[in-house]
Amino acid sequence: MKCNTPVDVISVCSADGTIKPLRLRMEDEAHQLLRIDIEEVISSKEIQYVGIEAHVFLCRATVRGKESVFELKYTVRSHNWCLMRKVY
Secondary structure, eight states: OOSSEEOEEEEEEOTTOOEEEEEEEEEOTTSOEEEEEEEEEEEEEEEEETTEEEEEEEEEEEETTEEEEEEEEEETTTTEEEEEEEOO
């Protein structure tokens, strides 16, 4: 999994406006589409970076048989999802 990569995300938005990512899809190094089901959202926080509002989610999922923890960022104004970094 490469860092700072745009990804497709399926998420749920609750009645109070809370966003929860459920699944992401990205292209791997071999240019194959990789679908990752998010098993747990460990934490989430709202951030402001140079006036840009975003939500950062720390997520846990099993990728190719190995457990991974990674950060997803959702930029509110542009409605873009990005895989920020793999924690472990």
